[in-house]
Amino acid sequence: MMTMQFCECGGLLVPDRQSDGKVQMRCPACGKTINSDSNSKAFEITQKIPHSEQEKTVIIEKPHGIETMPTTNVNCEKCSNTEAVYWQLQTRSADEASTTFYRCKRCGHTWRDYG
DSSP states (O other), X not given: OOOOOBOTTSOBOEEEEOTTSOEEEEOXXXXXXXXXXXXXXXXXXXXXXXXXXXXXXXOOSSOTTGGGSOEEEOOOTTTOXXXXXXXXXXXXXXXSOOEEEEEETTTOOXXXXXX
């Protein structure tokens, strides 16, 4: 089991694979590197890929089985109907509330509530 290691400056040391395949521990705060005594296979180095908001947001054009989706009483801003189907998606970070999407059962207008 690996334990977290910290730099003298207080930063968390992260594995940094070198071109020769060896792994050094590097401090992102101050840049200091320390040779690792652990096996390089013990580390998994990943890269976070940035996504645009459009890539993160799922838009449902025509939900399948709209008859089986849950319904609620909410006013449609387009036709003033009071019945809509709804679904929830996690569109922001995990520590924030889900986004609720509504679709009017009469006119099909879709909107969201960030709750």
